[in-house]
Amino acid sequence: MWVYEKKLQYPVRVSKCDPRMAKFLIEQYGGADGELAAALRYLNQRYTIPDKVIGLLNDIGTEEFAHLEMIAAMVFKLTKDASVEELEAAGLGAHYANHDNALFYENASGVPWTAAYIQAKGDPIADLYEDIAAEEKARATYQWLIDMTDDVDLQDSLKFLREREIIHSIRFREAVEIIKEDREHKKIF
Amino acid sequence: MKQNPEERAYPLFHSPFDPCPPKHYKTYVVPVNQYVVFQPAGLPQFSPAEALKHGTLWPSLYSPYTSRKFKGE
Numbered sequence: 001m002w003v004y005e006k007k008l009q010y011p012v013r014v015s016k017c018d019p020r021m022a023k024f025l026i027e028q029y030g031g032a033d034g035e036l037a038a039a040l041r042y043l044n045q046r047y048t049i050p051d052k053v054i055g056l057l058n059d060i061g062t063e064e065f066a067h068l069e070m071i072a073a074m075v076f077k078l079t080k081d082a083s084v085e086e087l088e089a090a091g092l093g094a095h096y097a098n099h100d101n102a103l104f105y106e107n108a109s110g111v112p113w114t115a116a117y118i119q120a121k122g123d124p125i126a127d128l129y130e131d132i133a134a135e136e137k138a139r140a141t142y143q144w145l146i147d148m149t150d151d152v153d154l155q156d157s158l159k160f161l162r163e164r165e166i167i168h169s170i171r172f173r174e175a176v177e178i179i180k181e182d183r184e185h186k187k188i189f
Numbered sequence: 190m191k192q193n194p195e196e197r198a199y200p201l202f203h204s205p206f207d208p209c210p211p212k213h214y215k216t217y218v219v220p221v222n223q224y225v226v227f228q229p230a231g232l233p234q235f236s237p238a239e240a241l242k243h244g245t246l247w248p249s250l251y252s253p254y255t256s257r258k259f260k261g262e
Contacts, residue, residue, distance in 0.1 A: 017209035080201060081209040084257050151208075 002062065009066035010160045012073040016151035019090035022078035023108060024148055028161075029071045030105030030113040033137040039064035041118040041134065045127045048120065053128075053175040060168050067161055072103055074154065124179050132172045139165035193255055195219055216262065220252045 028034045042061030046054050079087065079101045087096045094110055105113035121127055142162035146155050195218050203211040232247045240246045 013206055014208040015206075019209070077204075077207060078209070081203075081207065081212040083212075083262055 008070050008073060010070065010157060012070050012157045013153035014074055014077045014151065015153040018149065018151065019078050019082045019086055019092065021149050022075045023091050024145060025071055025075050026106060027108040028141055029068065029075060029103065031107035032117040033134055033141055035064050035068035035071055036105055036113055037117045038134055038138065039068060042131065045120050048122050049124050049127065050179055052178050056171055056175050060171065063164065067164065070157060070161065074157065075103055125176065128172050128176050132169055135165045135169035135172065193253055195221060195252060218254065221250055225250065
């Protein structure tokens with residue numbers, strides 16, 4: 001189970017009224033390399049991975065949910081006060097037609113999230129390498145999002161999230177090393 | 190503009206740190222069908238021409254809707 005703390009992992013401050021940016025940020029909400037995909041991927045894979053790295057997948061998967069609600073806060077702040085005309089002008093007309101200004105698990109092009117984005121191969125090396133790739137792809141997405149806004153406060157939150165991807169990547173690579181070195185030890189069951 | 194009787198509104202939280210000028214409330218519609226559990230027989234009817242225009246034979250099931258754009262929302 002989880003214990004919920006009613007605060008964000010890192011503050012989200014959006015200072016520029018730029019609903020257009022919400023359309024791009026949604027990539028990290030419901031995109032293939034977004035936070036939802038990451039959280040569900042790790043928390044599902046943790047059942048079928050060697051004991052020594054279950055805790056890592058558990059902790060990182062949980063943190064991804066904290067990142068998910070940071071992205072949600074950014075998107076909501078950028079869209080909650082927008083009129084229909086402002087949403088259309090921001091490129092969110094198609095989104096309005098389907099969702100009003102509700103959040104939805106979709107990528108920047110409006111494609112809904114699918115479990116086909118994630119894998120659980122049951123092979124620890126294959127799964128951990130997928131996780132490493134996912135972290136690097138999410139890092140790259142955050143870079144492109146930082147490139148697309150000149151709101152330094154929004155950039156600050158995005159830079160925090162980007163840095164977390166870098167840390168998660170090295171932790172997953174350490175997990176691979178832990179699994180590899182297991183062969184040095186003779187096991188008697 | 191005449192207020193749509195089916196329209197409800199709830200206040201929107203506004204933070205001093207919000208980036209955009211505040212929208213103070215958000216509207217939604219509760220259509221008349223929500224209050225008719227099982228349609229009773231013998232309700233008053235529109236004339237055939239009026240019924241065609243309204244999309245229903247019964248004035249008590251007619252649900253008007255006004256564009257948010259026209260209301261400046």
